[in-house]
Amino acid sequence: MFQVLPQPIEDILRVLEYWDHILAGFLTTMELYGGAIVMGFFLGLLLALLRQYGGFIISRIATGYIEFIRGTPLLAQLFFIYFLPYSMNAILEAQGLFPIPIGKWSFQTDIIILDRIITYTIFDHRMLVGLLTLALNSAAYQAEYIRGAIKSVGTGQLLAAQSLGMSRLASIRHVVLPQALRRVIPAWSNEAAYLPKYTVVVFFIGVVDLFGKAHFIVANIFRTLTTYCIIALIFLALITIISKVLDFVHKRTSIPGL
């Protein structure tokens, strides 16, 4: 019976035998993605506001940060943040000071599904570095999307709010941002669709995300093409869902008549 199955299907089933690993990798990828996009959003919002309204010095600092992040490779940023504590420890120890306890915090949990025990690392120093890097990186890109939306709202709205006696801050909060955040969704969905794929860089510092698990499966059963195709399909499905959800949100929040 199984003899007649064509080779690709057999390969797929062979890879899917590792569904518990794929699931754990997927959860890690989602954790990195979710954490980075949310932290990146709030930091990006802050950066956009500082760049747009911060005045001469502060707006330049925000611009400098954004340009620096956008102008250097993500992988370099990841390595920088990953190795920085090690370098600092060398200095701290030389000075006789207490070193940063790298690798001391790690929270793992066992999830049992269908008799398989999945050991899932919720958090360790590698995840922290990955999350931080992706959030700091994404913030710079998100800041530019948000700033573009803020600019497109126009100064007339701000002037009108201020002419009523609202403070600048209240005007931005109640008049500019509600419009800018609606307008930013289509452009911002770019970042939402890019970021899941960028999370794979954490593979380089040893976080076992979806991509890391793919590597592991390949090392075990040597079904290279099939494994990576399945991983790619998971990303494709994820990003399609994200796009659809954002389209829906955009439609639901659109301003009648516009």
Place this chain on the structure above:
Amino acid sequence: MLRIVDGWKSYGDLQVLKGVSFEVGEQEVKVIFGPSGSGKSTLLRCINMLDPLDKGEVHLREQNLMAPGINLNAIRARIGMVFQHFNLFAHLKAIDNVSIGLRQVKKLPKEEARAKALEMLNRVKMAEWVDHYPAQLSGGQQQRVGIARALSMEPDVILFDEPTSALDPELIGEVLQVMLDIAKSGTTMIVVTHEMGFARAVASEMLFLDNGVIVERGTPQHFFVSPKSERVKQFLKQLDILYGSHKELLKRSNEEESK
């Protein structure tokens, strides 16, 4: 009540206002007109401190608005502004456009703010449209909401910055009618406009601004009957060609044809 003394304002090398002084009394309607680029809009923005003067003084009810440390937000709440392009808050319904100032600045409770906003929309004959968003309204309707928004704060004075010049000719009438009603109810107004019919009906004094200085001032009667300076005569003639009877325009085109 409102006094501006020797106001100077420049943007970079461009000197926009060059020593403008005038005074507006209680319940007075002042009309400012003049060619584009003469500094009319800048003057209004300097009065409500959206863009303060470089030099000079603005006094509102004997309070010096240029004094350091003054709370500009509180001052702006007392000076209403109606914009050429309406500047309604696009994400808010008509009613919320009017009540936002009452809620955020005057800190009125929700129901009270809504009742007051309804009253104001009623005053500008927009009561039927309270739940419409700005993009669902015509220009004339938007501008009437803009006027209601300014009125809602019960300001000491309302500044109108060419309130009808972005409107289709057919919609100008409804806005002017609302402005006339407001003027007659005793609101102090400074109106930048080229609507000479409106000026004739309610202006107590008209100022002709050109190149950052007040070239000539007087009653509407003075301007329409015996303007002094050549610049004013020329400007009024242009307005007459465009907005007055079409006789002058016809005469000109006939002249062109016969050449």
